[in-house]
Amino acid sequence: MTTPDATPMTRDDCLQCDLDDPLAPLRAQFDLPEDVIYLDGNSLGARPKAALARAQALIAQEWGRQLISSWNKAGWYDLPRRLGNKLAPLLGAGADEVVLTDSTSINLFKVLAGALQCQARLAPSRKVIVSERGNFPTDLYMAQGLISWLARGYSLRLVDSAGELAAAIDGDTAVLMLTHVNYRSGAMHDMQSLNRHAHEHGALVIWDLAHSVGAVPLALQRDEADFAVGCTYKYLNGGPGAPAFLWIAPRLLAAFEQPLSGWWAHAQPFAMQPEFLPEAGIARALCGTPPVLSLALVECGLDVFDLTDMQAIRQKSLALTNLFIALVEARCASHPLALLTPRDAAQRGSHVSLTHTHGYGVMQALIARGVIGDYREPHIMRFGFTPLYTRYADVWDAVEILADILDTGAYSSSDARAKVT
Numbered sequence: 001m002t003t004p005d006a007t008p009m010t011r012d013d014c015l016q017c018d019l020d021d022p023l024a025p026l027r028a029q030f031d032l033p034e035d036v037i038y039l040d041g042n043s044l045g046a047r048p049k050a051a052l053a054r055a056q057a058l059i060a061q062e063w064g065r066q067l068i069s070s071w072n073k074a075g076w077y078d079l080p081r082r083l084g085n086k087l088a089p090l091l092g093a094g095a096d097e098v099v100l101t102d103s104t105s106i107n108l109f110k111v112l113a114g115a116l117q118c119q120a121r122l123a124p125s126r127k128v129i130v131s132e133r134g135n136f137p138t139d140l141y142m143a144q145g146l147i148s149w150l151a152r153g154y155s156l157r158l159v160d161s162a163g164e165l166a167a168a169i170d171g172d173t174a175v176l177m178l179t180h181v182n183y184r185s186g187a188m189h190d191m192q193s194l195n196r197h198a199h200e201h202g203a204l205v206i207w208d209l210a211h212s213v214g215a216v217p218l219a220l221q222r223d224e225a226d227f228a229v230g231c232t233y234k235y236l237n238g239g240p241g242a243p244a245f246l247w248i249a250p251r252l253l254a255a256f257e258q259p260l261s262g263w264w265a266h267a268q269p270f271a272m273q274p275e276f277l278p279e280a281g282i283a284r285a286l287c288g289t290p291p292v293l294s295l296a297l298v299e300c301g302l303d304v305f306d307l308t309d310m311q312a313i314r315q316k317s318l319a320l321t322n323l324f325i326a327l328v329e330a331r332c333a334s335h336p337l338a339l340l341t342p343r344d345a346a347q348r349g350s351h352v353s354l355t356h357t358h359g360y361g362v363m364q365a366l367i368a369r370g371v372i373g374d375y376r377e378p379h380i381m382r383f384g385f386t387p388l389y390t391r392y393a394d395v396w397d398a399v400e401i402l403a404d405i406l407d408t409g410a411y412s413s414s415d416a417r418a419k420v421t
C-alpha cells in the first residue's frame with residue numbers, strides 16, 4: 001500500500017500511513033523544528049538541511065577565498081540557466097527553456113509586456129488582458145502598472161469566477177493571464193483546455209505557477225502554454241525571497257522582446273557594446289546581476305525533487321488534503337467553518353482553505369500551539385500540505401488542535417493584524 005485506500009480515521013491509521021509512505025524518508029532532507037506542525041510550505045518552504053553547508057561554502061570559500069573568480073570557477077555566471085534546466089522537468093519544459101531570475105512580480109511584467117508586443121505586431125486591435133478578480137494581487141497590480149505606463153488603450157477585463165473565463169475571451173483579447181492554483185481557494189484551472197480555448201480566439205496565455213510548481217504535475221509543452229512564471233520559495237523550498245523562474249515557449253522566443261533589457265539579456269554581455277542585442281535563447285529574459293547567494297541555494301531545494309517524482313508527490317498531496325478535509329468535517333462539524341477549496345480532488349492544488357468569521361484569531365491560536373498555517377483576507381485560514389515533509393499524523397494532530405480551539409473558544413475575536421498574516 002502506498003497511499004491510503006480509505007481515509008484513515010484514527011491516529012493509529014495515520015501512523016500506519018506514515019510507515020507505508022514511500023516519501024516518508026524525504027522528511028529527513030529538511031530541518032524542521034520538532035515541536036511544530038508546519039502547514040505553510042505553500043508560502044515559505046522549509047529549509048533543506050543541505051542549504052546551511054551550501055551557504056557556508058558559498059560565503060566562506062566561493063566569495064571569501066575565490067572572490068571574483070567564482071563567476072567563472074564556481075559557475076556563478078551560469079546559475080540562472082543551469083538551475084533553469086534543473087527545474088524544467090518539474091514544469092514539463094525542455095532544456096534551455098527556463099531561467100531563474102528576478103521576482104515573480106518582475107517576471108510577470110516582462111512576459112506580459114513581451115506578449116503584448118507580440119500581439120501588437122500580429123493583431124494590433126487586441127487591447128484586452130483577461131484575468132480573474134481573485135488572482136493574486138501582485139499579478140493584477142503589475143498588469144495595471146504596465147497598462148497605465150504604456151498608455152496605448154490597453155485594459156484589464158476581470159471575471160469573478162473561472163466559469164466566466166471562456167466567454168470573456170474574444171477577438172479583442174490579447175492575453176489571458178491566470179494563476180494556475182489560486183492562492184486563496186486552492187482551486188486549480190484546467191491549463192490545457194484554457195490554452196486551447198484562448199488560442200482558438202487568437203489570445204496568448206501567461207500562467208503564474210507560484211502555487212503549482214513542486215505541488216502538482218505540470219506539462220507546459222504538452223498543454224501548449226505560451227509563457228509561465230512562478231516562485232521558488234514556496235513548494236520548491238528555495239529560501240525566503242529566492243529568485244523566481246520564467247519560461248517561454250520556444251516557438252515564441254524569437255519574437256519575444258522584453259522591456260527590462262539589461263546586460264544579462266544581451267547576446268554578448270562582456271562585449272560591452274553600446275547597442276542592445278538580445279541573446280538568441282531564453283537568456284534574453286534575464287535583466288541584471290542575480291543575487292548569487294540566494295540563487296545558488298535554490299539548488300538544494302531542487303535536489304530533493306531528484307529523489308522522487310511529481311506523480312508520487314501528487315498522490316500523497318491528494319491523500320493529505322483528502323484526509324484533512326475528512327477529519328475537519330468529522331471533528332469540527334458543529335462549528336461555522338466553510339470549505340473554500342474544491343471538494344473535487346482533480347480541481348485542487350496542495351493547500352486547503354477554510355473560512356471562519358474569526359479566522360485570523362483561530363489561526364493565531366493554532367500558531368501559538370505549534371500548528372503553523374496562515375491567514376488571508378477575508379476570513380480565510382490556509383493549510384498547506386507539502387508531501388516532501390508533511391506526515392499523515394501531522395494532519396491528524398493539527399485537526400485535533402483545531403477542534404480543541406474551536407470547542408473551547410480559545411481564540412481572539414480581535415480585528416488587529418500583524419504585518420504579515
Ligand SMILES: *Cc1c(COP(=O)(O)O)cnc(C)c1O
Nearest residue numbers: 103104105136138179183208210
Ligand atoms: C506568492 C505569489 C507571488 C509572489 O510574487 P513575488 O514577486 O515573489 O512577491 C506572485 N504570484 C502568485 C500567484 C503568488 O502566489
